[in-house]
Amino acid sequence: MQIFSTFESNIHLEMAISTLEKKRIKKDHIFAVPLDNRTDERKVFDTLHRSDGTSLIDIGVALATAFSVIGASIGFELAWGPIYWGLIGAAIGFVVGFTIRLFTELVIKKRKRVLKGKHSEVILIIDCEETQVEIIENILWNHFALGVAKVMQKP
Numbered sequence: 001m002q003i004f005s006t007f008e009s010n011i012h013l014e015m016a017i018s019t020l021e022k023k024r025i026k027k028d029h030i031f032a033v034p035l036d037n038r039t040d041e042r043k044v045f046d047t048l049h050r051s052d053g054t055s056l057i058d059i060g061v062a063l064a065t066a067f068s069v070i071g072a073s074i075g076f077e078l079a080w081g082p083i084y085w086g087l088i089g090a091a092i093g094f095v096v097g098f099t100i101r102l103f104t105e106l107v108i109k110k111r112k113r114v115l116k117g118k119h120s121e122v123i124l125i126i127d128c129e130e131t132q133v134e135i136i137e138n139i140l141w142n143h144f145a146l147g148v149a150k151v152m153q154k155p
Contacts, residue, residue, distance in 0.1 A: 001127075002153060003125070003140070003148065005140045006121050006123055007124060007143075009122050016124070016139060016143035017124070023132075023135060023136070025128060025132070032122050032124050034121075058101065060093070060094040061094065062097060063093035064090040064093040067090060068087070069089075071085040071088055072085060124140070
């Protein structure tokens with residue numbers, strides 16, 4: 001039987017491996033595979049086939065609405081009238097909002113990602129007998145495994 005688990009790369013993984021070795025699991029039955037970190041930069045603009053779930057136009061649309069109302073209100077007093085000034089206000093509001101959102105995505109969130117320093121996870125694979133499964137699973141959960149799965153090997 002094989003048990004798969006994922007860990008963050010930290011001291012809890014080392015403690016789990018040493019605890020497994022104390023429970024008479026041989027070193028050659030424990031296999032740890034570190035996952036590689038992403039090397040390329042995340043793309044800001046979405047494509048048809050990939051989206052990261054963040055919208056760049058949400059603030060722009062809100063500001064376009066607000067600026068168009070203000071522009072239309074002021075437009076009653078100006079020469080071009082409320083319709084043109086409402087459209088001009090909407091365009092200016094959208095550009096300002098889009099610029100704010102683009103700045104936050106490119107500068108502020110990039111800085112937070114670098115400071116946060118997400119480390120890659122490690123996949124831990126353990127070959128064991130069926131009688132040891134419950135003990136090993138408890139050890140992994142007690143040492144803060146992110147996930148645990150059991151796979152029965154075919155004879």
